[in-house]
Amino acid sequence: MKTRVLGLVAFLTVATTTVIGLLVVPADLNQGDAQRIMYPHVASAWLAYLSFGVTAVAGIGWLWKRDLRMDSVALAGAEIGVMFTFFAIWGGMMWGRPIWGVFWQWEDPRLTTTALLLALYVGYLLLRRLTDDPERRATRAAIVGVVAAVDIPIVHFSVEWWRGLHQTATIASPDRVLDPAAPGIFVLTLLGTVGAFTLTWGYLMIRRYQLAQLSLAREETARLDLLMSVRSAEVAR
Amino acid sequence: MSAPIIEARIALAIARKDAVAELRGRHATVSTLFFAAIVLLLFGFALGPDSARLADAAPGLLWLAVVFAGVLAVNRLHLLETDDGALEQLALYPVPRRAIYAGKALGGVAVMLVLGLVVLGAVGVLFAVDIGSAWAPLLATVVLGAIGIGAVGTFYAAVTVRLRAREVMLPLLMLPVLAPLLLGAVKATAAALAGDPFGELGAWLQLLAAFDVIMIVAGAATYGYLLEDG
Amino acid sequence: MDVPSFAPFASSMPQTIYVSPRSLGAPDTRPPSVDTTDLSRLFAGSPALAGVSLRIEAGRTVALLGPNGAGKTTLLRILATAIRPSYGTARVDGLDLDRDAGAVRARVSYLSHATGLYDDLTARENLEFAAVMLATPDVATRVRRALDDVGLANRADDRVREFSAGMRKRLAMGRILLGNASLVLLDEPYAALDADGMSLVDQLLSAWHEVGVSVVIASHTTDRLDQYLDGRVTLGRGLVATVSGDGVNSTQPSLIRNARRPAAQPIR
Numbered sequence: 001m002k003t004r005v006l007g008l009v010a011f012l013t014v015a016t017t018t019v020i021g022l023l024v025v026p027a028d029l030n031q032g033d034a035q036r037i038m039y040p041h042v043a044s045a046w047l048a049y050l051s052f053g054v055t056a057v058a059g060i061g062w063l064w065k066r067d068l069r070m071d072s073v074a075l076a077g078a079e080i081g082v083m084f085t086f087f088a089i090w091g092g093m094m095w096g097r098p099i100w101g102v103f104w105q106w107e108d109p110r111l112t113t114t115a116l117l118l119a120l121y122v123g124y125l126l127l128r129r130l131t132d133d134p135e136r137r138a139t140r141a142a143i144v145g146v147v148a149a150v151d152i153p154i155v156h157f158s159v160e161w162w163r164g165l166h167q168t169a170t171i172a173s174p175d176r177v178l179d180p181a182a183p184g185i186f187v188l189t190l191l192g193t194v195g196a197f198t199l200t201w202g203y204l205m206i207r208r209y210q211l212a213q214l215s216l217a218r219e220e221t222a223r224l225d226l227l228m229s230v231r232s233a234e235v236a237r
Numbered sequence: 238m239s240a241p242i243i244e245a246r247i248a249l250a251i252a253r254k255d256a257v258a259e260l261r262g263r264h265a266t267v268s269t270l271f272f273a274a275i276v277l278l279l280f281g282f283a284l285g286p287d288s289a290r291l292a293d294a295a296p297g298l299l300w301l302a303v304v305f306a307g308v309l310a311v312n313r314l315h316l317l318e319t320d321d322g323a324l325e326q327l328a329l330y331p332v333p334r335r336a337i338y339a340g341k342a343l344g345g346v347a348v349m350l351v352l353g354l355v356v357l358g359a360v361g362v363l364f365a366v367d368i369g370s371a372w373a374p375l376l377a378t379v380v381l382g383a384i385g386i387g388a389v390g391t392f393y394a395a396v397t398v399r400l401r402a403r404e405v406m407l408p409l410l411m412l413p414v415l416a417p418l419l420l421g422a423v424k425a426t427a428a429a430l431a432g433d434p435f436g437e438l439g440a441w442l443q444l445l446a447a448f449d450v451i452m453i454v455a456g457a458a459t460y461g462y463l464l465e466d467g
Numbered sequence: 468m469d470v471p472s473f474a475p476f477a478s479s480m481p482q483t484i485y486v487s488p489r490s491l492g493a494p495d496t497r498p499p500s501v502d503t504t505d506l507s508r509l510f511a512g513s514p515a516l517a518g519v520s521l522r523i524e525a526g527r528t529v530a531l532l533g534p535n536g537a538g539k540t541t542l543l544r545i546l547a548t549a550i551r552p553s554y555g556t557a558r559v560d561g562l563d564l565d566r567d568a569g570a571v572r573a574r575v576s577y578l579s580h581a582t583g584l585y586d587d588l589t590a591r592e593n594l595e596f597a598a599v600m601l602a603t604p605d606v607a608t609r610v611r612r613a614l615d616d617v618g619l620a621n622r623a624d625d626r627v628r629e630f631s632a633g634m635r636k637r638l639a640m641g642r643i644l645l646g647n648a649s650l651v652l653l654d655e656p657y658a659a660l661d662a663d664g665m666s667l668v669d670q671l672l673s674a675w676h677e678v679g680v681s682v683v684i685a686s687h688t689t690d691r692l693d694q695y696l697d698g699r700v701t702l703g704r705g706l707v708a709t710v711s712g713d714g715v716n717s718t719q720p721s722l723i724r725n726a727r728r729p730a731a732q733p734i735r
Contacts (some may be wrong), residue, residue, distance in 0.1 A: 063462060119413035127410065130401050132511065135551075140396055143459045144410060147392065150455055151414045154448055158417040161440060162424065224724060227507055227554070230517040231720045234706045243602070250599040254585065254592075261626075262587035321635075325549055326583025330600035331573035465551065 041091030051081025056149035059142030251340025311390030334461030346387030494526030498561030518720025
């Protein structure tokens with residue numbers, strides 16, 4: 001019941017911030033309407049990384065506590081995360097095209113790091129798919145998730161250095177609007193969108209977790225049924 | 238004998254065992270080297286014949302060849318343990334898992350080192366690049382790169398050892414993680430060859446070193462979990 | 468401890484076998500070598516073990532019998548810590564398989580169908596490697612002795628790739644001799660062996676029994692084994708069907724529907 005309320009609230013806040021972001025907030029002086037993409041783009045990116053962090057931490061939780069619920073959290077994080085990662089990249093490309101003139105800019109550390117994040121997520125999910133036994137799956141996934149999570153900051157730094165050492169003044173940084181001197185209305189809209197998206201994320205995570213748990217429970221019931229029937233048959237002899 | 242020394246003995250015994258078996262039986266190293274050479278040739282066809290362009294691209298081509306051949310090499314190394322259930326037996330010895338990882342990784346790094354040095358030489362010849370002038374930083378780059386690929390590769394080889402579709406999964410998992418190493422190694426190589434005009438060589442080498450340390454620690458800490466069957 | 472030979476037909480066999488001198492103490496003072504509760508293991512949804520509750524006291528030599536698919540190999544592999552159970556618990560020498568797997572490995576030797584030998588290494592090199600892994604003292608001496616004891620001294624420097632199945636098995640037994648086990652698990656030890664090889668197994672069984680090492684042997688038949696056995700356990704369809712003999716006990720698997728999963732695993 002509480003989850004439904006969360007879902008409703010999330011939906012409403014997303015709707016509200018969408019309206020505000022598209023219609024109420026003024027367009028950026030320099031970038032025009034294209035700048036509006038920033039709101040969902042930044043929100044998606046934040047959630048993409050948050051999800052990965054959750055997946056990694058939940059994986060450690062599994063290795064430590066051997067509780068399959070942790071693995072369900074990790075799975076939820078990975079699936080929801082890959083979705084938001086995709087949105088973030090898509091948004092980044094759509095935003096970049098009018099600003100940079102191209103869909104992709106290698107020297108933007110966030111875009112390239114997020115692309116790599118997508119690759120890591122996909123590898124993680126494929127790996128999960130290839131293992132049937134729940135515990136082996138959880139262990140393999142946890143380990144891969146942790147190493148991937150550790151890799152992300154390294155990637156980010158390396159791409160930043162990559163850019164920093166090749167000072168090209170022609171890159172108009174899309175996030176000038178994020179500097180502290182920006183008008184309050186932009187910042188508020190951004191925060192509102194991030195908040196709305198985060199609520200949505202929370203709702204989706206809970207639902208996906210519940211689905212994963214149901215699936216596990218069903219598997220477990222089947223296994224126990226089988227064991228108990230074999231045992232009863234033998235005892236009845 | 239203190240614990241670290243025992244672990245080192247075990248790791249060295251594993252590495253030595255791998256080296257002996259590899260030298261005697263598999264010839265995987267040789268075929269991997271040939272593969273790398275062919276890759277370089279293909280690069281030449283794809284990007285040539287303008288030698289200036291090739292010389293410019295040389296650092297990238299070098300490390301791409303090393304990374305791709307490295308995936309093959311790492312794959313072959315873990316196949317060493319498929320002899321009649323050898324990996325399961327290895328997991329049954331009462332030795333710390335870290336030590337097993339260290340031993341297997343040592344083997345991986347050694348192979349990558351040979352690979353890196355040979356490819357470096359080949360690139361010098363094929364793409365008209367003067368490696369002699371900057372041999373020291375180039376050597377450092379190859380060493381650090383070899384350690385990184387070896388450590389990461391050993392780790393993911395263990396992850397995929399009993400997986401369906403492992404030929405695809407190994408590179409699919411390994412390569413994204415190696416992205417920063419690739420970036421750093423290429424940049425360091427380029428800087429070294431150009432005489433380090435911006436003074437960035439040190440920073441890239443540090444990045445490589447940091448990558449290596451982090452990945453080795455992560456691999457050693459988790460290898461034990463990978464050896465347990467379900 | 469040297470043990471007199473029990474094999475009158477052992478022509479090329481040595482007269483004594485060096486079984487490591489771990490001082491094990493009197494069997495009655497030791498915890499059970501095997502103590503399982505509702506041990507179960509499923510593979511791809513089908514139960515190889517459905518609930519084995521078995522206790523084998525220390526110092527006993529016990530045969531694990533039953534048709535193919537009864538779960539003998541699975542049980543041995545779980546006790547060897549090669550695989551983990553799906554449900555239930557087990558202790559070896561009083562040590563929990565889940566929590567103390569490392570300590571269990573130090574006390575258990577397992578001879579499976581696969582020999583775990585490296586084809587490209589020589590017999591001696593294989594054993595030397597194993598000796599380092601097992602922390603055997605006096606590696607060179609012990610390896611030489613083990614090769615002698617299993618009758619492979621004259622092939623010590625040949626590569627295992629050239630060995631027959633019987634010779635590989637003997638080498639694997641040589642590896643066990645390098646260890647310090649208090650529980651030896653043998654999966655069909657007589658398979659693929661010639662007369663001399665089988666005598667070797669006989670000698671090992673006597674030697675182990677003499678020093679108080681527990682032995683569990685999975686086998687189809689007991690003809691040759693009978694003289695060495697303290698007890699017998701028969702498995703069927705993943706459960707214990709019958710037990711007999713000294714030092715072996717089993718109970719019915721629990722019918723309460725909350726089969727316990729193995730406990731949490733500490734980082735090791």
